[in-house]
Amino acid sequence: MSDPIPVPELVDGESVEGRASTRSATAAAVRPRRFGAWYIAEHRLLLMRAYGSTIVGTSIGNPLVYLFALGVGLASLVQAPLGDGRGGEVSYLAFVAPALLASAAVTVASEEFTYPVLSGFKWNPVFTGARSAPISSAQIADGVIIAVILRMVATCAIYFGVMLLFGAVPSPLGAVGVITATLTGLAVGVVIMAYTSTVTEDKGQMAIIQRFIITPMFLFSGTFFPLTQLPGYLQWIGWISPLWHGNELGRVLAYGLDEPVWLTVVHCAYLVAIAVVGWRAAQLVMTRRLDK
């Protein structure tokens, strides 16, 4: 996304006619250099439209089902007081809802950064097609990520709307949770993408990611119960899990979870750091694979 670069100096024997084609090339590349990632994102969103009804259906259905089952159903059995709000005890619904919001973003990320990325190299090789256009490999990675961010924001916004309907958000700051949830999904997603971009043969790696990384992450990240309820030797899973940091951040915003300020800063810094490093890694892997 740099500015147009200057036309190189005239060399000996170069004709003015040749220079004209050089100039038109320089002019034609200005927009792709600047907006290439957005063109890729446009393409990705068009592809998502093919399963658009599924996206909308699950975006509305998921929060309804989860909030009802956990926030209303399971909540009636939860006897232990969840007294971790600044304003005192909070309901189980208020406790679980911000974490479900973050989980929704992670679910989208684990869908969009696995098979669709693998497919772009392999079964429907649109990445190699795009690479022949005036777009760089890093821009292709950026475009894929931008499109998924947009989908995560949309999914989380709908989720948040349903949370409001259930009366699950005590503080107005809770709305910022849409952004922190998306950041959580992004942190998990770009790391997955950096990995799936290296896969040349599908030997079930995507299912392994789902079963042995994503699912345990949901269970051990303080989503359904506070992390402190786990035995000490399992709590480290939460500390390294982006989802735990995202869950806690969502709770701070939604009902004022009582935790030291430095810890809230750590949550933010940790998620941003993983997102930045993972994003850069995804760009590099994409470049190594497409530019050889």
Add this chain to the structure above:
Amino acid sequence: MPAPVISASALTKKYKDFAAVDGISFEVAPGESFGLLGPNGAGKSTTMRMLGAVSTRTGGDLDILGLDPDRYGPEIRSQLGVVPQADNLDQELRVRDNLIVYGRYFGIPRAVVAKRADELLEFAQLADRAKAKVDDLSGGMKRRLTIARALVNEPKILLLDEPTTGLDPQARHILWDRLFRLKEQGTTLVLTTHYMDEAEQLCDRLVVVDKGTIMAEGSPAELIRVHSSREVLEVRFGSERNAVVAEQIAGLGDRVEVLPDRILIYSADGEAELGELLRRGLEPITSLVRRSSLEDVFLRLTGRTLIE
């Protein structure tokens, strides 16, 4: 002569110890139709990826439209149309959407690209399939759509890697006709092929490539004149006897090539050679006199046939 649009000098691509392209030099003039002819694995596709400013060279110099692809990749690619060896259309999108999405990659405004997509569908004889899924197209139609897609940015140079490989004869002729029209309109064509007839049909000038190096360069007619005789007599005696007969026909023509399935006798006058053969009491199962082709040039230069 106008400045070349492509100029390669000692162009090299090495993967660790293996040189896929080993120091090739050539120039392509604007409006010219230039071919790289060679067998599979000769380094044609690697060369095309370097010309396409996707793959970075490891040695030599390369200049495309006055620009170095190492630094001006997007600038160069904005002026190229690329038809890769394997179709990489988006199979999940409809035919017309493939053109629109691709046009957008070049930063072409939506309204312009929509108009251009309709024109290109006409050109590719796919107007009636605009709303079809790519998956439902035949191989020839997919190829034409890939060519239409490569033209969406009105390129100065069209790079075609094995454009008709895998197509049936009718589909190949339709494609050749479309490419010929582009050539008439002044588009520079660079194509690779391992089909002699394709090279003869489409190329003004070509290089014969083998094992990453250039074996010969010239127009199809020149190459044939320099490296082969005017005519070729092909005779078959049956795979068992070819080798035995070879000794008896020594001295016939300018040169004799004994292949597993047939014997080729190179000569200015094929019929005369056949008469001499019969006078010697040899009776081939089949005989054929034909003009020399690029296949013969390749055989002469490398000792191998193009399609093995």
